[in-house]
Amino acid sequence: MPLSDYQTALVTGASSGIGAATVERLCAAGLQVHALARSAPQLQQLAERTGCIPHAIDVTDLPAVTALTQEVAFDIVVNNAGVDRPGSLLAADADGIDLLIDVNLRAVLQLCRLTLPGMVQRDRGHIVNISSIAGAYHFGGNSTYHATKAAVHMLLRQLRIDALGRRVRVTEICPGRVATDIFAHVHGDSTDTQARFVEGFELPQAGDIADAIAFAIQAPIAVNVGLIELMPTLQVPGGLTTLRPGDVAR
Ligand SMILES: NC(=O)c1ccc[n+]([C@@H]2O[C@H](COP(=O)([O-])OP(=O)(O)OC[C@H]3O[C@@H](n4cnc5c(N)ncnc54)[C@H](OP(=O)(O)O)[C@@H]3O)[C@@H](O)[C@H]2O)c1
DSSP, X not given: OOGGGSOEEEEESTTSHHHHHHHHHHHHTTOEEEEEESOHHHHHHHHHHHOOEEEEOOTTOHHHHHHHHHHOOOSEEEEOOOOOOOSOGGGOOHHHHHHXXXXXXXXXXXXXXXXXXXXXXXXXXXXXXXXXXXXXXXXXXXXXXXXXXXXXXXXXXXXXXXXXXXXXXXXXXXXXXXXXXXXXXXXXXXXXXXXXXXXXXXXXXXXXXXXHHHXXXXXXXXXXXXXXXXXXXXXXXXXXXXXXXXXXXX
């Protein structure tokens, strides 16, 4: 179906990266797009460029998010806002765990709770959640991030069941590494970070992920695109590590 069969969309984490590209893609298709993030200046620039409606709101601010969902009946909700903290659980701090749960999981659950019933009632709607290959595979990284993204994966499966019988579609977009500022946001904006995660790699761009989201939304109404995994061609997950007692993991 044409994207414009839907009228309104909400994209969280819209001030940069995948969220901003998604706002741009949906605005270009003629939808009224509400862009949510904390950074007001970036949202304002995005609004001037695309015509989206900016909302400088923290996605964990439940009263503000509730008020927005009561004002607008969203046809499309893209749960994209996400954060990470580097390091394994051995070095994790309590605040980091709370932050990841709050932004990556609690806010997603709350926004689904606030918008899914209206979609079910109207027999029309599409929820898109951005997870990560961290929710599907194990590799060196942040265990809390992996846990929150795995939870988002399972939530999507459950939403399909919750909405069964209505034309409400649910899509998980599961990216591997994408060339966005997430690495600067997590590891600090330095040449070191660029060299470690971006420079010289052939990576999907934010617009490629936005195109995948648009593909799922544009599918005929009888088709629910449940899961799209997008990774760099030159990236694979997995591996097996076996140590002797006392060996140090690398
Ligand atoms: N890039 C990758 O390699 C990759 C891979 C797999 C999955 N992902 C996932 O893709 C999604 C988008 O990531 P990205 O790469 O585009 O990263 P990004 O450039 O760092 O964007 C993250 C967005 O989330 C917003 N955000 C963070 N905390 C927020 C909060 N409390 N309230 C509202 N908005 C908040 C940020 O805006 P403000 O700071 O202005 O609030 C920003 O717009 C995330 O869920 C991420 O986990 C990314």
